[in-house]
Amino acid sequence: MNETEVLEYARSVVEKRKIAGKEIVQSCQRYLDDLKNPKYDFKTKDADFVIGIIERTIVHDKGERLDGSPLMGEPFILESWQKFIVYNLLGFFEKGTIKRRYKEAFIFLPRKNGKTRFIAALSWGLALLQRRSGSTIYIVGAALEQSMQSFNFIKYNLDEMGESDNFRIRDNNQEHSISGDLGDGSVYIKALAANPDAQDSLNCNVGIADELHAYRTPKQYNVIKEAMKAYTNKLMIGITTAGDNMNSFCYNRLKYCQKILDKTVTAEEYFVFIAKADEDENGEVDYTSAEQHEKANPNYGVTIRPEDIMNDAEQAQNDPQGRKDFFAKSLNIYTSAMRAYFNIEEFRASDNKYSWTLEELAKLPIQWYGGADLSKLHDLTAAALYGRYKYKGKDIDIVVSHAFFPIKAAYKKAEEDNIPLFGWKDDGVLTMSNTPTVSYDDIINWFKTMKRKGFKIKLIGYDKKFGQEFFLGMKRSGFRIVDQPQYFHKKSQGFRRIEVKVKNGEFYYLGNQAFEYCVQNVRAIEKTDDMIQYEKVDGDGGTQRIDLFDASVFGAVQMLEDLEKGTTASKWLGGD
Known part of the structure; x- marks a missing residue:
């Protein structure tokens, strides 16, 4: 159903017909190579199901198109790069089994690329896909306010579908959860703050760690990952924008994932999608280049207005503090990172x-x-x-x-x-x-x-x-x-x-x-x-x-x- 679009996206990136950063090119090449890998079966059924659920049941809660027309209430149609992510996560299986290949994912996106709503919509799709396993999904932010954005988006859409009465929704000071019995299975989605001391008894099949750059310790991430041990087809997703602390868990995870794409680390169960501007051999970025803006932002020309990001880049030239924020939020570059010497x-x-x-x-x-x-x-x-x-x-x-x-x-x-x-x-x-x-x-x-x-x-x-x-x-x-x-x-x-x-x-x-x-x-x-x-x-x-x-x-x-x-x-x- 979406296979042709995803394949064309991957090929267009690898063949340089579509502008994309180095790491996205590597991810697309990995996908094309994996399609030929005899270790895996590639099946599109689950990926198409989740994409279909998202596009048929989820609508925008706010926003405008580039021409100024309102998006609120309009169907949430996934972009090709988003379908590419879904196809990777759900399409590859160990040969001759129903065991999915990917158990963990790192999705690294600049601000304003629809990250929060995409991950919320994906949570909903995954919940329905795995309902027969008693689907339990935790959306975890470094602070509760972060995870509540995704929770509120799902809640808004249940209201729009007219399904709120068919689910048990708890939204108070003690708990923020959505649960329901669907006849042939059940779903449970909960928003949490990353507090490892209070989460040792959790049990889920999907964990989504939002805004990893704000996590202070690896334990905030690992306690959610540990909660999935009872499931075979589990999935831990870390999704974030760049920060400015090179000693952070997020920065170390970024470097690790870049090594996966560079093939200096072998991690077959780890999916990586890193959207950032390219740096030259000296670690410098041409931050006033429209090409680098497009490389960093998969939604360039969709939710990212080219003239706005160029205007921000020009302002950053004369404002050192603004430049630092522009690098982190718009180009997804860690500004305080020490650069490696060797290529x-x-x-x-x-x-x-x-x-x-x-x-x-x-x-x-x-x-x-x-x-x-x-x-x-x-x-x-x-x-x-x-x-x-x-x-x-x-x-x-x-x-x-x-x-x-x-x-x-x-x-x-x-x-x-x-x-x-x-x-x-x-x-x-x-x-x-x-x-x-x-x-x-x-x-x-x-x-x-x-x-x-x-x-x-x-x-x-x-x-x-x-x-x-x-x-x-x-x-x-x-x-x-x-x-x-x-x-x-x-x-x-x-x-x-x-x-x-x-x-x-x-x-x-x-x-x-x-x-x-x-x-x-x-x-x-x-x-x-x-x-x-x-x-x-x-x-x-x-x-x-x-x-x-x-x-x-x-x-x-x-x-x-x-x-x-x-x-x-x-x-x-x-x-x-």
């Missing part, structure tokens, strides 16, 4: 040139240098081997990296900080220590295993203030290990080496997604004399991780220093 696509382009396996690398005549980042043994820890290999006349730098994490904390950290630990474990690039902290023995055993495979490890660098026990264990295992304090002028050498090799297409990291994840979280500050100092994009107290990159830098530094010593010794002995 991950450059790393991928270099990595894709090579295809050596671990077994093949172990047999090559490469001198390997190790690095270990042991700074947080209760958190992510990393080890790496760094070497170079002459290939087709070029020196190719190769890094083999591995992560470690205590299993006791893994579930909590994976949930709160959006680190795909279990995916990395499945990929074989992460070891989970069966201890409260990362076990030194696991790290030592990794180096020993690599040595047994045939890797010729000359020496290993680490910061001794974080692991005397590690030092002794490595010495007992026959490794040459050296102290490597984390001085920025030392690490700068390894950083620059990796940077140059990546740009020259001479860097290989075996497609390790954990390494890519860490690369994307590196923020760097240029110092004098071409030195560089780097850190996590969200600072010491943040939730991002760079440990595998750090360990690789340690290995690069050891290689460079050893090469320098060899060159110096050669000169002393009369060499070139």
Whole structure:
């Protein structure tokens, strides 16, 4: 029924016939790829049902068309991008089952794109679709006032349908809910404020977390997500506009979802739709560009008046505070976010040139240098081997990296900080220590295993203030290990080496997604004399991780220093 329209929307975006931002292009490409994926069945029945319910029973409660004609009481007709979202959420099923693929969604939209009413209409459609399961839907805002906008919209439409008497509507200081027995099932929709301390006994099949940027803690979101464990076809939807706090749950969720679209994180059950303006390589946005306005706003020319948003952009030029609000509300850009230093696509382009396996690398005549980042043994820890290999006349730098994490904390950290630990474990690039902290023995055993495979490890660098026990264990295992304090002028050498090799297409990291994840979280500050100092994009107290990159830098530094010593010794002995 709507399949042709949705398919044309996705194709027009991917083929650049329709203006859309980078992340929407990625979402559409993901959809087109998934239609061919043998892991999934694609069925349109449920999606068409929900779209039909919305368009036949829901009407606008206020507003005007661009020509000024009133919308109140007019049918709520979904735009193509909204149908695209519904088709994704409800169309894909695990092969040969009635289990839906997507269990969670992140919808990121600027203001005035009809977000609140769309999510309210979707709630109503989902409630009717899953009525035979005793549909229970919670619409949760950081404050009750936010969720009440959706609740009041549904309530208004029940009045317009003449169905209010057939539902039990509670709308008082104690409760805001709509419930009803439909004969072949039941529905229950409730508006809540995000108060995790009062919501431990909730039970629902659909949770909608509205205005995520205002959530103060991950628990406000996770307690609703936990309430859905009794259902197979559950769905948790986070929907929001950008904020200005880069340490917030919402910003971390945004970065995580961008990594899903970038394919540095694999999350098959997570649907992502991010509408925002495109940023250049320096993180800048041409905010007076009509094209960027359209990229950020799917409802550009529908509920977003082009002349109004251009007028706001021109005013923002002369008003720094207004500019900040314009970026967040109209372009969906986090204004206080620290920008990552590297372009991950450059790393991928270099990595894709090579295809050596671990077994093949172990047999090559490469001198390997190790690095270990042991700074947080209760958190992510990393080890790496760094070497170079002459290939087709070029020196190719190769890094083999591995992560470690205590299993006791893994579930909590994976949930709160959006680190795909279990995916990395499945990929074989992460070891989970069966201890409260990362076990030194696991790290030592990794180096020993690599040595047994045939890797010729000359020496290993680490910061001794974080692991005397590690030092002794490595010495007992026959490794040459050296102290490597984390001085920025030392690490700068390894950083620059990796940077140059990546740009020259001479860097290989075996497609390790954990390494890519860490690369994307590196923020760097240029110092004098071409030195560089780097850190996590969200600072010491943040939730991002760079440990595998750090360990690789340690290995690069050891290689460079050893090469320098060899060159110096050669000169002393009369060499070139």
